[in-house]
Amino acid sequence: GFKCGIVGLPNVGKSTLFNALTQTAAAQAANYPFCTIEPNVGDVAVPEPRLAKLAEIAGSKEILPARMNFVDIAGLVEGASKGEGLGNQFLATIRETDAIAYVLRCFDDDDITHVNNRIDPLADLETVETELMLADLESLEKRKSGLEKKAKSGDKEAKATLVLIDIALAQLNDGKPARFADVPKDDRKAWRNLQLLTTKPVLFIANVDEGSAGTGNAYSEIVMKRAEEEGAEAVVISAKIESELALLENEERDEYMEAIGLEEPGLDRLIHTGYSLLGLQTYFTAGPKEARAWTIREGWTAPQAAGVIHGDFEKGFIRAETIAYDDYVACGGEAPAKEAGKMRAEGKEYIVKDGDVLHFRFNV
Ligand code: GDP
Numbered sequence: 001g002f003k004c005g006i007v008g009l010p011n012v013g014k015s016t017l018f019n020a021l022t023q024t025a026a027a028q029a030a031n032y033p034f035c036t037i038e039p040n041v042g043d044v045a046v047p048e049p050r051l052a053k054l055a056e057i058a059g060s061k062e063i064l065p066a067r068m069n070f071v072d073i074a075g076l077v078e079g080a081s082k083g084e085g086l087g088n089q090f091l092a093t094i095r096e097t098d099a100i101a102y103v104l105r106c107f108d109d110d111d112i113t114h115v116n117n118r119i120d121p122l123a124d125l126e127t128v129e130t131e132l133m134l135a136d137l138e139s140l141e142k143r144k145s146g147l148e149k150k151a152k153s154g155d156k157e158a159k160a161t162l163v164l165i166d167i168a169l170a171q172l173n174d175g176k177p178a179r180f181a182d183v184p185k186d187d188r189k190a191w192r193n194l195q196l197l198t199t200k201p202v203l204f205i206a207n208v209d210e211g212s213a214g215t216g217n218a219y220s221e222i223v224m225k226r227a228e229e230e231g232a233e234a235v236v237i238s239a240k241i242e243s244e245l246a247l248l249e250n251e252e253r254d255e256y257m258e259a260i261g262l263e264e265p266g267l268d269r270l271i272h273t274g275y276s277l278l279g280l281q282t283y284f285t286a287g288p289k290e291a292r293a294w295t296i297r298e299g300w301t302a303p304q305a306a307g308v309i310h311g312d313f314e315k316g317f318i319r320a321e322t323i324a325y326d327d328y329v330a331c332g333g334e335a336p337a338k339e340a341g342k343m344r345a346e347g348k349e350y351i352v353k354d355g356d357v358l359h360f361r362f363n364v
Pocket of ligand 1 (some may be wrong): 009017107109238241331
């Protein structure tokens with residue numbers, strides 16, 4: 001599955017947030033309970049109100065939401081890139097994620113020490129990113145000499161890779177994460193293949209005190225401003241509040257949220273932001289047995305989307321019978337939508353849209 005790593009200095013609230021994520025009703029909404037894949041990997045349901053509506057209309061017995069993974073990556077301290085703390089293990093775990101969520105401490109609490117004895121979310125961000133940049137620098141330098149030899153003996157691919165490595169090195173040596181580099185469109189794939197830590201999409205999580213859950217505070221404002229400048233995603237959340245909300249259900253939860261001025265659980269916002277940060281979107285299947293959300297990348301074709309359900313669906317793909325979610329709901333289900341001419345037969349080239357309700361026809 002798609003993975004978002006939770007990263008930050010010690011005592012900023014990572015575990016509190018991770019535990020809240022894995023205890024929440026959303027995590028357990030599927031027919032199988034939250035499962036701990038590994039102690040630090042949480043498999044979380046993506047909250048999706050459209051799914052309940054589809055199930056109601058189709059009379060589905062079961063609701064199966066889309067899922068994504070959050071990984072609690074502890075052990076980052078200054079010097080991690082040099083093997084301090086859990087350094088190497090830490091970096092290896094980050095390498096396997098598709099995106100990085102930085103938890104930034106935006107709450108004062110004299111009883112909870114901060115490693116640098118001050119609350120300064122941007123300085124924390126810099127400390128953490130610096131370790132990732134140093135790790136990237138080291139791995140690029142290591143690769144470079146081997147590639148230079150190959151390039152000299154006329155290897156075109158090595159030459160092209162070297163150009164990209166130099167683009168990345170220029171950024172990193174300038175103290176900037178590699179994601180800010182200007183990479184020609186045609187080289188994007190090779191660029192991704194460099195597998196750098198600082199080219200992963202990022203999300204800032206401003207972890208505020210309980211009293212600021214609905215409003216944010218002065219620290220989180222600084223974080224939001226930075227996110228805007230960088231074009232990064234950001235969410236304000238109080239991990240402490242979320243860990244309490246995760247234990248409540250329905251009305252109790254709604255009342256508590258209203259009392260503290262929260263419109264929707266911070267975790268729902270976090271999961272949605274993470275999902276779109278990964279470039280993911282959802283299509284549905286709906287029938288009497290189940291209503292289900294499937295995860296695809298933006299831009300995927302109908303056969304690729306079919307392949308998420310089963311490889312044979314992709315191989316033997318004939319067509320996708322497609323109803324847009326809004327049409328499905330407005331018409332009151334599949335049969336009436338078909339009668340109203342809202343069901344389209346789409347072929348191999350069709351780019352699936354978020355919210356499409358699909359039936360695949362395929363050869364076996
Ligand atoms: P980690 O080291 O980043 O995983 O941090 P933890 O989740 O273990 O949190 C460190 C301490 O900060 C714990 O005692 C938490 O209860 C506390 N903490 C986390 N979030 C908040 C918050 O929003 N407000 C306050 N006051 N304390 C928090």
